[in-house]
Amino acid sequence: MQNISVIGAGTMGNGIAHVFAQKGFTVTLIDTQPAQLEKALATIARNLDRQIAKGTLTEQDKQSTLGAINTSTTLSEGVAKADLVVEAATENVDLKLNIFRQLDEHAPQSAILASNTSSISITRIASVTRRPQSVIGLHFMNPVPVMQLVEIINGYATDESVTKKMTALSEKLGKVPCVVNDYPGFIANRILMPMINEAITSLFEGVAGVQEIDTVMKLGMAHPMGPLQLADFIGLDVCLYILRVLHDGFGNPKYAPCPLLVNMVTAGYLGAKSGEGFYKYTPGSKDLVVSARFNA
Helix, strand or coil: CCEEEEECCCHHHHHHHHHHHHCCCEEEEECCCHHHHHHHHHHHHHHHHHHHHCCCCCHHHHHHHHHCEEEECCHHHHCCCCCEEEECCCCCHHHHHHHHHHHHHHCCCCCEEEECCCCCCHHHHHCCCCCHHHEEEEEECCCCCCCCEEEEEECCCCCHHHHHHHHHHHHHCCCEEEEEECCCCCCHHHHHHHHHHHHHHHHHCCCCCHHHHHHHHHHHHCCCCCHHHHHHHHCHHHHHHHHHHHHHHHCCHHHCCCHHHHHHHHHCCCEHHHCECCEECCCCCCCCEECHHHCC
């Protein structure tokens, strides 16, 4: 397995392309927007420079990594020689189903088709293909070059040999694979999102402030980042989407999104990517400032 195609040149896609290319794979990064591809390559170059500054990479390694990444704006051409396709498009079920229909048509029959989805059913994704046994979830964590975990999700029909190949591949990337089965939220988000939702509910009910909630979880539970800051980092819209997947999938009211989260997303306060969520984000500043909306 040598040729890897990555669909989507956003934050997750460029990170996935980065780690594969750095480990010697030939990568084709696919996106319909040429400007997004240029931005992705620039991001990868900056991240490689950070590794050089830390002494974990050489300039020659950087050039080899960048040289291993090709780009394409056409899915059919970009996956034509793929041994593995990793879809990392926006977390939208209709979009992903459409991509996998195209992959089924254009990717080689021997190719493994993987999704980086954080919540959408692999079984449902696989159902739109004629090769459900070759469809699997590869859920990388953000930022991909830094985070060690890869959550490997078996769809209902995923062949055991495919799971074994993806487990070995993850280890080759220097990651730690964890194999789970296909139920709403898998494991990572089934546990994480209710915690984030409970933190937002505690804020909503006036139990404690933003800093207090995050400090308790950081110092009391040894979390590197508090749940409200983490929600901002993930994107409040993404958190809301995953909670709705959990709520719909299980039909259990414990997964119902907090009304405060719903209102913030509706108003466009999505966290770091929009400039404000539970904290206020200023370009070029690393200071963590609580949004004025939540100051007592």
